[in-house]
Amino acid sequence: MENVQAEIRAVKKQLRELYPHMSNFEFDQIVNNFVYEKIGINIKLPSDPIMQPSTYSKPTHLPKDFIVFDLETTGFQARRDQIIQIGAIRYVNFVPTVQFNTLINPMRPIPERITQLTSIQNEDVWDMPTIDSVLPEFLTFVGDATLLAHNASFDMKFLIEKMDQCQLAPQQFHVIDTMALAKKYIKNVPNYKLPTFKQFFNMQHVASHEALADCEVTGKLYEYCYREALLRQQT
Numbered sequence: 001m002e003n004v005q006a007e008i009r010a011v012k013k014q015l016r017e018l019y020p021h022m023s024n025f026e027f028d029q030i031v032n033n034f035v036y037e038k039i040g041i042n043i044k045l046p047s048d049p050i051m052q053p054s055t056y057s058k059p060t061h062l063p064k065d066f067i068v069f070d071l072e073t074t075g076f077q078a079r080r081d082q083i084i085q086i087g088a089i090r091y092v093n094f095v096p097t098v099q100f101n102t103l104i105n106p107m108r109p110i111p112e113r114i115t116q117l118t119s120i121q122n123e124d125v126w127d128m129p130t131i132d133s134v135l136p137e138f139l140t141f142v143g144d145a146t147l148l149a150h151n152a153s154f155d156m157k158f159l160i161e162k163m164d165q166c167q168l169a170p171q172q173f174h175v176i177d178t179m180a181l182a183k184k185y186i187k188n189v190p191n192y193k194l195p196t197f198k199q200f201f202n203m204q205h206v207a208s209h210e211a212l213a214d215c216e217v218t219g220k221l222y223e224y225c226y227r228e229a230l231l232r233q234q235t
Contacts, residue, residue: 054160056173059146062226064093066176067145069138070214071155072118074106078161082106083131084120086138087211090145094223100141101212103128118209132166139168150194150218152177178221185228197221 069088075081088100103120105128115121149155152175163170182192189196194217195208201220207213 052170053164054170056156056175059174062229063146066091066148067142068148068215068219070149070211071158072120072211073158074110074114078157083158083162084110084125085211086134087215089215089219091219100138102134104134105130131162135162135166135168146174146176148176148178148218148222150178178218181225182221185225
């Protein structure tokens, strides 16, 4: 391990000489990608500060005000893969009010299978901001609002991991998973994937695997489940 760490420092020194204006975060991402490709592990140097990661839990009630968010990524492994889009919509009394939407430069090529899934291409993101500049803006947008996501464990895994990698202060989030709600309140569907609920709500005009569009479907799904929960309470 000491030899690997020495090689990492040597690579970082060379990068610093070649690209003096690149941020430390960008250096770390390039080096980490290099190490993963070489030996198949993610590396954090001993100099990296150790912080407790962020956590999340379910709120005690279903709110009328919330933020729906969705991430598009280069893959499914939060430590190794990168976020390439963050989309979010703030709802007040179930009415969408403000949006947050940006593509993100992942500092690596986007796999072809991801481009086929999301339609996000390398040329779309090469001049976009990197995650270390986007995440603080997104967290400011979120504030202390309750977060909603479909299959929330996936999005929260990436969010928390990237907060840790960017050395951002840990937070405690309140998060609702609309997939779990749908399984409780909707029975007459073949599966609980988001494209299925596009058809369920006659929202075929909305794109799939596009962060902001997925937020629209998720918001509609949550409102439906909220109404169903109220009806059950009244019977």
